[in-house]
Amino acid sequence: MAEEKQFRLEIISPDRIFYEGPADMLEIRTTEGEIGILRDHIPLTAMLVPCIVNIKNNGEVKHAAIHDGFIEILKDKVVVLSESCEWPEEIDRKRAEEAKLRAERRLKSGDSNLNMARAELALRKSLIRLELAGQSKS
C-alpha cells in the first residue's frame, strides 16, 4: 500500500549521490514558488532557489539545505541536481553566521563595483543554513 504512493527520488551533487531512495513527498522551492511533489506529478523541469527541502518517507521527514540547481520530474522518478546541498548535521553554524554578516555588510556598503546578485545569493544561502541548523537543534 505504502509503496504505491511512493516515487523514486535522487538528489545528486557533483561529489556524491546525496540521497537516493523512495519518498512519499518532496517539498522544494523553485524560481516560480514552492512546490510539493507527490507520485505521478506531471513532467516538469524547474530551476531551484536556495531553500530547505523536506523529504517525507514513511512518515519520517528529512530536511536538507539545497543552494542551487534544478529539478527534473520524470514519469518514473524525480531527479534533483544541485551543486551544493547539505544535511543539517553538516552545517557549520559559526561559519554560516560569519557568512551572513559578511554578506549583509557587503549589501549595505552599496559599492557599485560589487556583484550585488552574488552578495544577495550568499546572504540567502547563509540564512537557509542557519534556519536549518536551528530547526534541527530545537
Added chain:
Amino acid sequence: MASMRDIKRRKESISSTGQITKAMKLVATVKLQKAKAKAENSRPYFEHMYEAVCSILNKSGYMDHPMLTPKNASSDKPGEGGKRAVIVITSNRGLAGGYNSNIVKLVTGGDFDPKDTLVYAVGRKGKEALARRGYEIAKDYSEAINEPIFADAAEIGTEVMEAFREGKIREIYLAYTVFKNTVSHIPTLQKILPVESDQMQKKEKKEGPLSVDDLTLMNYEPEADEALNLIIPKYVNSLIYGALTTAIASENGARMQAMDSATSNAEDMISDLELKYNRARQGAITQELTEIIAGANAIS
C-alpha cells in the same frame, strides 16, 4: 675498464634514485585510488546533467540561442566574434611520463593558431609549455589542480562564460586527459561551447525505441529557453569539474606508470653494474695474486 670504486659509486647513486622513484610510485598509487573514487563520484551528476540538457534540446526542438550552434554555422572565420578559448588541464609537477606533453601536443598540433587562441591554464606545466610557444595565457588556475573542488570548476566556468557572453571568445574547448583505466589515458579535446545541439539531438535519436519519457510532454518553469540559459552554465561547470577529476586520476596513473618503469630500469641497471663490479673485483684479485706470486718468485 672503469675502476671498482667508480662502479660502486654509480651503483649507489642509481639505487638511491630507484628508491625515490619507488616511493613516488607508491604515493602516486595511493593518490590514484583517491582520485579514481572522486572521478567516479562525479560521474552520475555529469551524466544526469548531460541527459537533462539533451532532453531539453530534444523536446523543445530547434532554438535560436546564443550558446547553441547556429543551424548553418559559418562561424569558423578567425577574428570574427572573438578568439577561441582552450581550457588546458595539465599537472603542476612533472615526472609523469608523456602526460603533460601529450596535452600540449594536442593543443599545438590541432588547428589552434597562437594568435587566435586564449589559454585558460589549469596546471603549471601546460601553462609554461604553451606560453613558450607563444600562446596567450588568459588566466592561470594552477592552484585548483592540487585538490579540485566544485567551486574551482565553477570559478573557471563563470570566467569563460562571461568572456563568451561579452564576445571576447567565440568557442570554448577543453583539453584534458580522460582516465579510461589505470594503464590507458586518452588526451582529449572537447568543444564545450557553443553546444553542438544537432549532435546531441542525433545521439539521442539513435538509441532504440522511444522511452516513456520521450513521449510525455515536459513542462518548463521558467520557459524552456530561459531554463536553458540557467542550465547551460551549470552544464559547463559540470563538464569542467568532470574533466578536472578525470585529469587528476590520469595524472596519477601516468605518474605511477612512469615511476614503475623508472624503478624497473634502475633495477636493470643495478644488476648490470653488479655484474661489472664483480668482474672488476675478480680482475683486481687475479692481478694482485699474479703480482704476489711474481714477487715471491723473484725473491726465491
